[in-house]
Amino acid sequence: MKLGLQLGYWQKGPTPRFIELAKAAESIGFDSVWTAEAYGSDCFTPLAAIAAHTTKIRLATGVMQISARTPTCAAMTALTLDHLSNGRLMLGVGVSGPQVVEGWYGQPFTKPLERTREWIEIFRKVIAREEPVEFHGQQYHLPCENGMGLGKALKSITHPLRKHIPVLLGAEGPKNVALSAECFDGWLPIFCSPYKMDIFDESLAPAGPDFEVAAMVNLSINDDLKQALLPGKWTMALYLGGMGAKGMNFHKNLLGRMGYADAAQEIQDLFLAGKQMEAVEAVPDQLVDEISLAGPEGRVRERLQDWKKTRITSLLIGHSSDFDLTVRNMEFLAKELL
Numbered sequence: 001m002k003l004g005l006q007l008g009y010w011q012k013g014p015t016p017r018f019i020e021l022a023k024a025a026e027s028i029g030f031d032s033v034w035t036a037e038a039y040g041s042d043c044f045t046p047l048a049a050i051a052a053h054t055t056k057i058r059l060a061t062g063v064m065q066i067s068a069r070t071p072t073c074a075a076m077t078a079l080t081l082d083h084l085s086n087g088r089l090m091l092g093v094g095v096s097g098p099q100v101v102e103g104w105y106g107q108p109f110t111k112p113l114e115r116t117r118e119w120i121e122i123f124r125k126v127i128a129r130e131e132p133v134e135f136h137g138q139q140y141h142l143p144c145e146n147g148m149g150l151g152k153a154l155k156s157i158t159h160p161l162r163k164h165i166p167v168l169l170g171a172e173g174p175k176n177v178a179l180s181a182e183c184f185d186g187w188l189p190i191f192c193s194p195y196k197m198d199i200f201d202e203s204l205a206p207a208g209p210d211f212e213v214a215a216m217v218n219l220s221i222n223d224d225l226k227q228a229l230l231p232g233k234w235t236m237a238l239y240l241g242g243m244g245a246k247g248m249n250f251h252k253n254l255l256g257r258m259g260y261a262d263a264a265q266e267i268q269d270l271f272l273a274g275k276q277m278e279a280v281e282a283v284p285d286q287l288v289d290e291i292s293l294a295g296p297e298g299r300v301r302e303r304l305q306d307w308k309k310t311r312i313t314s315l316l317i318g319h320s321s322d323f324d325l326t327v328r329n330m331e332f333l334a335k336e337l338l
Contacts, residue, residue: 001307001308001312001313001314001315001337002030002031002032002313002314002315003029003030003031003032003314003315003316003317003330003333003334003337003338004030004031004032004033004034004060004214004314004315004316004317005021005022005025005030005032005033005034005316005317005319005326005330006034006036006062006216006316006317006318006319007021007022007033007034007035007036007046007319008034008035008036008318008319009035009036009037009038009040009041009043010040010041010046011040014041014046015046015319016321016323017323018046018050018319019049019050019053020323021033021319021323021326021327022050022053022054022057023053023054024326024327024330025057025330026054026055026056026057028327028330028331028334029334029338030057030330030334031057031058031314032057032058032059032060032090032214032314032316033047033050033054033057033058033059033060034060034061034062034092034316035047035050035060035061035062036061036062036063037061037063037064037065037068038100039100039104042068043061043062043063043064044061044064044077044081047059047060047061047081047089048081048084051081051084051085051088052084055086056088057088058088058089058090059081059085059088059089059090060089060090060091060092060168060214061090061091061092061093062092062168062170062188062214062316063092063093063094063096063170063188064091064092064093064094065093065094065095065096065100065101065105066093066094066095066096066115066116066119067095067096067100067101067105067107068105070140071118071119071120071122071123071126071140072122072123072126072133072142074091074093074123075122075123075126075127075156076126076156076158078091078123078127078165079126079127079156079158079160079161079165080158082160082161082162082165083158083160083161086161087161087162089165090165090166090167090168090185091165091166091167091168092167092168092169092170092188092214093116093119093120093167093168093169093170094169094170094171094188095109095112095115095116095176097109097243097250111138111139112176113175113176113179114137114138114139115139116169116176116179117179117183118135118137118138118139118140119139119140120167120169120183120184121135121137121183122135122140122142123167124164126156127160127162127163127164127165128160128163128164129155129156129159129160129163131155132152132153132154132155133153133154133155134153166185166186166212167184167185167186168180168184168185168186168187168188168212168214169183169184169186169187169188170187170188170190171187171188171189172189172190172191172250172251172253172254173250173253173254174200174202174203174257175203177189177200177203177204178202178203178204178206180207181203181204181205181206181207181211182206185210185211185212186211186212186213186214186313187204187207187211187212187213187214188214188215188216189213189215189216190216190251190254191236191239191251191254191255191258191291192215192216192217192291192312193258193290193291194290194306194307194309194310194312195290195306196258196259196290197310197311197312199257199258204311212313212314213310213311213312213313213314214312214313214314214316215312215314215315215316216316216317216318217291217292217293217307217315217316217317218231218232218235218288218291218292218293218294218317218318219292219293219294219300219317219318219329219333220232220292220293220294220295221293221294221295221296221297221300221329221332222294222295222296223295223296225289225294225295225296225299226285228292228294228295229285229288229289229292229294230280232283232288232291232292232294233280233281233283233285233288234280236267236283236287236288237267237270237271237276237279237280237282237283238271239251240252240255240264240267240268240271240279241267241268241270241271241272241276241279242271246268246272249268251264252264252265252268255287258287258290260284260287263282263283263284263287266282267279267282267283270282293307297332300332301336304336304337308337315333315337317329317330317333
């Protein structure tokens with residue numbers, strides 16, 4: 001099992017010492033470092049800075065929002081950064097949600113599966129650079145059909161370093177997970193339980209032997225299990241209440257399939273009513289414990305064995321505001337798994 005460091009997206013300002021964290025991850029033996037975006041910092045610029053200060057660690061976006069860039073724009077950025085990093089790039093992409101797509105990017109969120117399928121097909125064509133890119137689907141048209149009529153099918157001026165750049169899909173719903181297995185090189189799950197991976201078996205059936213599954217896990221080492229679970233409970237309350245529309249929350253739907261439908265509904269209702277602390281308290285300890293590596297070192301060490309039995313190929317851990325704590329966490333995992 002490989003290890004990755006998820007740096008996420010910036011908050012009010014740049015993540016402190018993020019380049020140093022990436023360099024530490026590389027020296028410790030981590031396989032990958034990930035950057036994300038929401039509606040503030042972008043995912044590619046910090047990754048380019050990291051590329052300039054590292055030599056071996058794989059550089060990944062997780063996730064890049066496909067509504068933020070046309071497939072050709074994303075491919076141009078990817079082939080550029082792949083050259084600059086000597087072939088270390090992989091993309092984690094996702095559709096985001098209707099609040100961001102329609103509110104921030106000003107695009108309709110309708111038919112996200114169709115959009116994703118067309119997006120990856122065009123992206124692959126650009127990177128392969130085998131012929132001028134022409135595509136006519138329901139979501140994308142190259143050349144466009146409603147302009148001046150002067151558009152020309154083009155092929156990238158720059159030759160890609162690799163004709164295939166790995167792309168993983170961030171997905172939660174059964175159909176979207178199935179799309180990752182069918183059309184992508186891997187899958188980025190969120191709120192993943194090693195004890196309930198069977199709920200994805202049907203969706204992942206088409207996946208090949210080299211299919212990557214890079215799962216986020218909350219690592220919280222603390223002799224007090226209640227305290228170790230508390231950060232995960234805050235995260236869960238935020239995602240159920242503040243990250244998604246009330247009537248369309250993919251995280252809530254996923255927790256329903258995991259057996260926590262009633263709890264997820266209660267948490268969302270409390271959060272949206274402005275009762276954030278009560279929402280946090282309503283998050284079941286068992287739920288957070290399932291998707292985390294929490295508690296004393298010995299307990300975390302035992303639970304790692306359960307994660308190793310799954311089809312997950314990479315464990316991704318987040319970073320703390322405490323630089324030294326993040327490094328210690330990385331060293332602990334590396335000692336146990338590498």
